[in-house]
Amino acid sequence: MAVPPTPSPITLQKLPAKPDLNQLKKQAKELLRDFKAHEPDALTLVTRFFTPPEDDSLTLSQAQLTLARSYGFESWPKLKAFVDGVTTQRLFKAVMAGEHATVKNMLDRRPELVNASGDGTGNGERQLIHWAILNDDPRMLQILMDAGADAHKGIWPHRESTDAYTLAKERGLDHLVNIIDDSEMQRRESMSCPNITISPTLDQLNTLITDGKNDDAIAMLEAQPDLIKQCNREGGSPLHVACSVANEQMVDWLCAHRADARKVDIKGYTPMDHAVLATDWKHAHRIEASLSIMDRLMVRGCEVTAMGAAAMGDCERLKQLHKQSPGCLKGGHHWYWGWGGYLSVAVIFDRKDVLECLLDLGLDIDEPILLDTEEDEAWSWGGPLWRAAAMGRHELAAYLLKRGANPNANVYASGWPLDRAYERGDQKMVDMLYQAGAKPEAWTLCAAFDVEGVQRILDEKEHTPDYLRELVWSAACCTCLPIVKLVLPQLKLAADDTHWHDLLSQPLRCGVPSEAVKPADYNDDDRFEIMRLMLDAGGDPNARGRFGLTLLHFVAARDGFAAWSLMGEKNRNRFATMLLDAGADPSLRDELLGSTAMGWACRYGRKDLVQLLIERGVPVVEPDALGWATPMAWAQKMGHVSIVKLLENAM
Structure with a gap:
């Protein structure tokens, strides 16, 4: 369950159920005519979706681009292909059905769809390449890899075990693994310098650079000088990698040994761009090093990119x-640190002059970014103000609000500016946002442990059943027991309600409040009381989430909400015991790994949980499991020797 959606920052035009290309061509011509006649609606549309030249001229192709963007497409050819039937939904159906020629033709026309997710319905993050693996379809896999498919993107919340490459490897589909390996090697060779052979030690080198083990990295480079000119899967050289973590020593060494400071990776980013991306609100300590690296790169001939200019204050x-x-400066990107654009860069590097410059050039102050242009329209917006709040940049926040920034804008999967201000304990920022019209969402109130605020909402009866559910979801995730006690009795859900899985899985994330808002009587054990209350309220311990995942699967796999909220083996077994006592069925299998909770525990090396399940009478031999999905198969292939012994003793 996601936090409640905020209104879209931009209202896109909606295509009819059966769009007609000739009609769209006519619309583009009419838009061009009306723009030249200074019709207000046409001027507004062009200004919003396209920046006309300074002389206010507009061509037909630019009018077509504007129209395409107003419908949610990046270009006129992509809109045209959609009208012709090249949609994500049809593409998924073709991949699932093994229609190789159809898939190749569709990807030739719309190559950007190769990493589309959600099964074409906006449901989850399963990609096209997952279906090629699940169907054991080598020809389809080759078509997708040739088109640029990413075989290493997993499915939330268990990304590390659900990317296509891992699924193929752990299922013993070596012929598919070889296709991925060979295709990725060809990509790396094509992006590396001519006559360079990709070394299998390149990934090891990049890890050393990322971890700051510079002496070891330099020794490896001195032994294999060709590594300097080799590329990883993303087309990045060791210099890109060094810049991405603001590793000044390695940048100096690589530049001194003729690393190419102008090379672009597969996304078009230069080393300078990666130096910018090394920062963000969580890595503000890297800003000084990042700026120093950019100076070095310019000396080596790296052109100043838009991202670099925004960071360095080069208006x-x-x-x-x-x-x-x-x-060219409009729009945004999904960078290392989430969704954002050049205004966000200006905030990170504390450049008020750049903010003013970019806004005067016509950039949207909220940086609205359309995440999905077809079946499931979704937006990320408000990145500049969100980051100003996260970094405590009061002057920039005040300036953004003065220029019209929306205090209620929502950065995708990251919350609202108020969240960041409360988390920092920044009352000055909180007051500024409220004065500007910020309205706390359910998550904001729960993360701030604002019990009184929730009580006021309940007293005023200005809430819906969905909002009550969001309050319980948020409070359970944040381990805010007082709000759960306050709201749960008013939430009436049937035992078979599909929302129970999302609600019951929140205590398992082991969230903890920030020190700025943590009450004196806070107790980590409150998460177990929250779980008990929800089970007593009728929560189904066998409720299933996406891909058939149960709560016991979640217990076996998850380590917590983040590095600072690890579950730990003691808590893991305590949760498992609660669920088993409530009637959880450990024999249920998921769709992705085809395994029971015992299988998942063996895969993830949860020895204590395996022991508990054995003690509770859960069988270790599963005759109905596929050969690669049995508990013993998982323990052996993952190298968990102690668990293998446990299983052998229980047979």
Whole structure:
């Protein structure tokens, strides 16, 4: 369950059920005509979705681009392909059905769909390549890999075990693993310098650079100088990697040994861009090193990119780029640290002058980014103000609000500015946001342990059943027992309600409040009381989530909400005991790993949980399991020797 959606920052036009290309061409011509006639609606549409040249001229192709963007597409050809039937939904159906020629033709027309997710219905994160693995379809896998499929993106919340490569490897589908390995090697060779052979030690080198083990990295480079010119799966060289973690020593060494400071990776990012991306609100300590690295890269001939200009405060460069290509600074990207654009970069590097420059060039102050242009429209917006709140940049926050930033904008999967202000204990920022019209969402109130605020909402009866559910979900995730006690009695859910899985899984995330809001009587054990209350309220211990996952699967796999909220083996067994006592069925299998809770525990090396399940009479031999999905198969292939012995003793 997600936090309640905020209104879309931009209202897109909706295509009819059966769009007609000729009608769209006519619309584009009419838009061009009306723009030249200075019709208000046309001027508004063009200004919002395209930045016209300074002389206010507009061509037919630019009118078509504007129209395509107004419907949620990046370009006119992509809109045209959609009208012709090249949609994610049809593409998924073709992959699932093994229609190789159809899939190749569709990807030739819309290659950006190769990593589409959600099964074409916006449901989850399963990608096209997952279906090629699940169907054991080597020809389809080759088509997808040739088109640029990412074989290493897993499915939340268990990404590490559900990417296509891992699924193929752990199922023993070596022929599919070989296709992925060979395809990725070809990509790396094509992106590396000519006549360079990719070394199997490149990934090891990049890990050393990332971990700051510079002496070891330099020794490896001196022994294998060609590594300097080799590329990883993303087309990044060791210099890109060094910049991405602001490793100044390695940047200096690589530049001194003729690393290419101008090389772009598969996303078009230069080492300078990666130096910018090394920062964000969680890595503000890298800002000084990042700026120093950018200076070094310019000396080595790296062109100042838009991202670099925003970080360094080079407004003249930004104006130059805008003049060369109007509209090039609009939009946003999914960078290392989430969704954002050049305004977000300006906030991170504390550049008020850049904010003013970019806003005067016509950028949208909330940086709205459309995440999905077809079946499930979703937005991320408000990144600049969100980061100002997260970093305590009061002057920039005040400036953004003065220029019209929306205090209730929602950064995708990251919450609202108020969340960040409360988490920091920044009352000045909290007051500023409230004065600007910020309204606390259910998550905000629960993360701030604002019991009085929730009580006021309940007293005023300005809530819906969905909002009550969001309050319980949020409070359980944040381990806010007082709010759970306050709201849960008012939440009426049937035992078979599909929301129970999402609600009951929240205590398992072991969330903890920030020190700024943690009450004096807070107790980590409150999460177990929250679980008990929800089970007593009728929560189904066998409720299933996406891909057939049960709560016991969740217990076996999850380590907590984040590095600072680890579950620990003692808590894991305590949760498992509660669920088993409530009637959880350990024989249920999921769809992705095809395994029971015992199988998952063996895969993840949860020795104490395996012991508990054995003591509770759960069988270790599963005749109905596929050969690669038995508890013993998991323990052996993952190298968990002690668990293998446990299983052998229980047979």
